[in-house]
Amino acid sequence: MSEAIVKKFMFVNRKAPYGTIYALESLEVVLIAATFDQDVSLVFLDDGVFQLKKGQQTKGIETKNFSPTYRALEDYDVEKLYVEKESLDARGLSADDLLVDVTVLGSAEMGALMDEQDVVLSF
DSSP states (O other), rough: OHHHHOOOOEEOOOSSSSSSSHHHHHHHHHHHHHHHHEEEEEEOOOOOOOOOOTTOOOOGGTTOOOOGGGGGGGGGGOOOOEEEEHHHTTOOOOOOGBBSSSSOOHHHHHHHHHHHHSSEEEE
């Protein structure tokens, strides 16, 4: 029997968490990829950093708050979460404002990490 081929999948999240379907769809695809034992990492750039912000309140927009799901990623062995420093800085945020532990990288480091991936999907 041959061994399963493991690929490095990186999911890049660039959109705010609500107002479009991108953030939720990305999260669902990440969970599916992790279920198939792939090497999964998530990157948050631009307004995508807001997906991880603590204290999200969605009652006013009548949308389910799915941000607690990010805390469950570890249960799926998804532990590689990266946030671009420049995106945090531009939005007045720091790693302390986020609801999960992340690795903060500069844009050059992020680019190098992306080059190491087999598959990069942007949402």
